[in-house]
Ligand SMILES: [Zn+2]
């Protein structure tokens with residue numbers, strides 16, 4: 001699956017292994033609007049995550065995906081966070097282009113081994129991501145067009 005051009009990006013999508021609900025903002029504010037939360041996650045970003053998953057051949061789970069301004073504020077996210085979506089006028093509308101992929105195996109409730117983390121990190125590169133934020137608990141990835149590519153940092 002190739003990336004649609006930026007102007008065709010949308011928050012409505014269907015992918016083999018990911019649902020819009022699992023990357024939605026599920027803060028109390030968003031849950032009041034929709035019981036499934038609000039998902040304004042970029043389709044382009046999710047295609048890259050699906051590619052990463054195909055390469056990995058195993059599940060990828062999120063700690064965090066979409067954040068409304070309220071949720072972003074609560075978690076102390078930066079004001080130009082790539083997790084942030086805005087539902088303003090069409091010209092100002094911004095989709096989420098980031099995900100925090102967990103390195104804690106949610107089924108076995110343990111931190112992934114270093115080789116599992118390596119495989120995950122490698123797959124995210126294969127999916128086309130070039131922006132990585134590392135923490136002990138997750139790998140932040142985004143393809144935010146407003147930000148400089150080919151960087152890696154630590155939280
Ligand atoms: Zn929210």
Ligand SMILES: [Zn+2]
Nearest residue numbers: 098099100140
């Ligand atoms: Zn993040």
